[in-house]
Amino acid sequence: MHRKKEAYFECSGCGREYEISGSIWRCRCGCHLNLVFDAEINRERLEGREKTLWRYFEALPLEETSSIISFSEGFTPLLKAELFNQNVLVKMEYLFPTGSFKDRGSTVMISKLKELGVGEIVEDSSGNAGASVSAYSARAKIKCHIFVPERAPETKLSQIEFYGAEIHRIKGSREEVAERARNFAESRYYASHSWNPFFLHGTKTFAYEISEQLNWRTPDAIILPVGNGTLLLGAYLGFRELRDMGLIEEIPRLIGVQSASCAPLFRAFRENSEKLPEIEVRETIADGISVSKPVRWKEILAAIRETDGELIAVEESEIIEALRELGRKGFYVEPTSAVSLAALRRIDESGEFLIPLTGSGLKLGERMRRFL
Ligand SMILES: [Zn+2]
Numbered sequence: 001m002h003r004k005k006e007a008y009f010e011c012s013g014c015g016r017e018y019e020i021s022g023s024i025w026r027c028r029c030g031c032h033l034n035l036v037f038d039a040e041i042n043r044e045r046l047e048g049r050e051k052t053l054w055r056y057f058e059a060l061p062l063e064e065t066s067s068i069i070s071f072s073e074g075f076t077p078l079l080k081a082e083l084f085n086q087n088v089l090v091k092m093e094y095l096f097p098t099g100s101f102k103d104r105g106s107t108v109m110i111s112k113l114k115e116l117g118v119g120e121i122v123e124d125s126s127g128n129a130g131a132s133v134s135a136y137s138a139r140a141k142i143k144c145h146i147f148v149p150e151r152a153p154e155t156k157l158s159q160i161e162f163y164g165a166e167i168h169r170i171k172g173s174r175e176e177v178a179e180r181a182r183n184f185a186e187s188r189y190y191a192s193h194s195w196n197p198f199f200l201h202g203t204k205t206f207a208y209e210i211s212e213q214l215n216w217r218t219p220d221a222i223i224l225p226v227g228n229g230t231l232l233l234g235a236y237l238g239f240r241e242l243r244d245m246g247l248i249e250e251i252p253r254l255i256g257v258q259s260a261s262c263a264p265l266f267r268a269f270r271e272n273s274e275k276l277p278e279i280e281v282r283e284t285i286a287d288g289i290s291v292s293k294p295v296r297w298k299e300i301l302a303a304i305r306e307t308d309g310e311l312i313a314v315e316e317s318e319i320i321e322a323l324r325e326l327g328r329k330g331f332y333v334e335p336t337s338a339v340s341l342a343a344l345r346r347i348d349e350s351g352e353f354l355i356p357l358t359g360s361g362l363k364l365g366e367r368m369r370r371f372l
């Protein structure tokens with residue numbers, strides 16, 4: 001299949017436009033880039049296609065199907081479950097090839113980078129995104145460097161190493177790790193899950209799948225863990241595109257959840273602040289969303305406001321209770337995934353809620369025992 005698609009980068013800060021290429025990952029002004037691109041979905045054409053996220057090829061920013069780097073991922077199960085005595089829709093995002101939803105972003109980003117001829121990439125991650133990008137780089141034969149915080153869980157690091165990526169352990173905060181990665185990427189390509197716009201065009205398939213699985217209807221609200229916001233922003237982008245195509249009527253309310261130990265977005269939302277507040281980061285078991293300076297923070301808050309959503313911060317004890325409840329109902333996930341259920345318990349409204357379970361409990365190995 002071949003289709004020429006009109007697409008370009010647009011700076012999120014100054015609005016400058018750039019042609020798409022494999023040598024640029026941010027604007028000259030320093031801000032991150034967004035991808036402007038007309039997505040298409042033809043419902044009739046979906047019939048008979050393989051149940052992977054690549055069934056939405058016309059809505060993804062690739063020129064040729066031959067560029068696709070895939071493990072036949074996506075179309076994760078969507079089921080009903082009773083959690084804390086409430087009926088909830090659960091999307092099992094931990095059933096991806098590398099054990100987290102990040103594969104949505106990686107399959108699209110790495111496919112596109114391969115198409116653009118990029119041969120070496122740099123990423124920084126506390127675990128899941130690093131593992132995911134490494135696996136897809138291995139399949140694409142792209143040289144991959146992953147910068148990780150020195151204290152990242154060993155089980156996640158060994159997964160990255162198994163995929164053959166080069167690990168760079170960095171002392172200091174999560175932001176210092178990111179800065180070191182960006183410096184290292186000056187002469188390479190920074191394939192960051194938080195900066196790269198192709199990544200979000202992968203995570204948007206989360207919204208497509210939900211809509212299709214519910215027969216082009218949407219739930220009232222989706223409750224998502226938010227650190228860098230890659231899933232929330234992808235969901236927003238996907239639902240907005242579907243609404244603009246006339247395939248769904250309404251975008252669900254997007255409710256973001258942070259750990260109270262690292263909740264800059266929660267504070268910015270509540271205080272309606274113009275700047276991202278400086279916060280003191282405490283240790284949290286929801287390490288996947290422990291991000292004190294999310295690059296796309298303004299977009300995250302705008303998406304939440306535009307959908308009449310909400311931001312909730314949950315305590316460690318609430319996360320552990322939710323994690324146990326999920327386990328008792330047969331869902332073995334990592335603590336970061338449990339924040340959505342912890343937040344749902346706080347919501348005193350009726351309606352149809354959906355929670356994604358974003359990462360597998362198997363990733364933490366024995367460390368899960370301490371939450372029993
Ligand atoms: Zn700019």
